[in-house]
Amino acid sequence: MRKFTKLDLSSVTANNRRNVFNCILEANQINRSAIAEKVGLSIPSVMSITDDLIQKGIIYVAGKGESSGGKRPELLAVVPDRFFFIGVDVGRTSVRVVVMNNCREIIYKASKPTESVDPDQLIGLMAEMTLNSVAETKIPDNKIVGVGVAMPGLIERGTGRVLFSPNFGWSNIPLQDELKKRLPYKVLVENANRALLIGEIKNMQPKADSCIIGVNLAYGIGSAIVFPNGLYYGVSGTSGEIGHVIVENHGSYCSCGNYGCIESIASGEAIARQARTAIVNKIQTSIVEKCGGDLNKLEAKMVFDAAKEGDQLAMSIIKKAADYIGKGLAMAINMLDPEQIILCGGLTLNGDFFIDMIKKSVSKYQMRFAGGNVQIVVGKSGRYVTAIGGAWIVANNIDFLSDN
Ligand SMILES: [Zn+2]
Structure with a gap:
């Protein structure tokens, strides 16, 4: 018989917070009552979430909007440099890295040829390029939400292990764990085609x-x-x-x-x-x-x-x-x-x-x-689309709004 689990209130809160954040992100600038209408929450709930996000430095009051009779409402916007997301595209001919800010703008791009498909050397190159991207953009480690790695082949969900990658001749390589050993960030490994599609849409x-x-x-x-x-x-x-x-x-x-x-x-x-x-x-x-x-x-x-x-x-x-x-x-x-x-x-x-x-x-x-x-x-998103998708996958899957 199917068991019904009790409603998890912490996940409801996290979900509401994410919806409010995404609403501000998409609108660029928006007032609280418009957010309430768009995400289907009461104005007091939206106020409590936005106050919390302002206090954490994730959003800010960007100005005042048009009045609809009373006081002019405050317009909220996302703080661009509060969080950063890194995407790595492991291609057969080149490895590409991007850094995306909290407004989903790409602030850094780099590419290097894939000279070796030897797992140890290639994982070393991914780690080196990731660390370079942080060094060159001078982002403090605590603002990096994580690294999304787009790898061709069959990837075990959850563990980020490469089960089989015919084009690289890899089988059973614990890519996510190996990168975690070399990087001080959260790492998510995703199939490259899925990252590509997310980068497009x-x-x-x-x-x-x-x-x-x-x-x-x-x-x-x-x-x-x-x-x-x-x-x-x-x-x-x-x-x-x-x-x-x-x-x-x-x-x-x-x-x-x-x-x-x-x-x-x-x-x-x-x-x-x-x-x-x-x-x-x-x-x-x-x-x-x-x-x-x-x-x-x-x-x-x-x-x-x-x-x-x-x-x-x-x-x-x-x-x-x-x-x-x-x-x-x-x-x-x-x-x-x-x-x-x-x-x-x-x-x-x-x-x-x-x-x-x-x-x-x-x-x-x-x-x-x-x-x-x-x-x-x-597709129209260019050569960095898969790396961009890797960064989006981090933004979509790591709950950075609650953790910090
Ligand atoms: Zn085949």
Whole structure:
């Protein structure tokens, strides 16, 4: 029988405090009665919460608003430098770090190449870049709420252990614990695709009964799903593995150990690999000149560039990739009827023609009448979006309003 637990008053208070804070954050400047109306609390409750937040230096009285008859009401605003959130994006080609202030403004950005995927060295680089970001911004340690690390692969929820990261060749690495040993801050490790989606949508929420899907088309392919009450993890925490849906029986070997996954055909790595194989098999293509004859330097971008110039081999590789990505998206649309699919990642930066091909493929495979209102859009938040998402995940998950 299902047991009903007693209402936890401390969590109700924390929740009210968070709602009031978020309301001020979103409004920029707002008075107490407007807050009460927006968050559905009484004016005395809002006054008690805002007095507490003012006393803790988290919000301040920024000025006076227009009078609606009586005294002019005080306008409240968030103190930007009261708290800071750090985000780290562990990419296959570079590690990026951002620092975000309490008004959710990015005040620091840095990037370094991922020279080694050896766990000890890479964890060392993450810690070093985090400490550098604090040193360069001169933020006192007690104002750092935490560090959100976006790591590709399957992450164990709660412990932040990397169960499996095919692109890094990692399995069972206690990333969160290792970083906690090296940093004097709270650390949260999250799957990179989930951080990417949060970085794109920030505090936007899907409509009721709907969801937003973020698809990362990059060195690998992954996705994340957000419902109105937050990120969807799944019962084992592994939701979103759209890149490892098998679309070709007896297809190419995939880094996950299966054959014929979408990722093994349509990821940046797979696009480059197919071009390399074709060149080895003496198929005529201008991609050879683009990599200066050195197949080790051949990247997916060169295949896209050649396709744009009319190279037949390049075009056939890109077409096939778009076709399979569309198949995967059509499946997701049929299953979930989302409000929006946001395409992100390096492959989306290669021009509209690729996105148009993907959209055509989706309409070819999507069930008639299913997902009639879905919008397929390209992410617009730039190269630091995943690191920004890491910082937002800290802001959304650590109760900094009560702790301090
Ligand atoms: Zn796979």
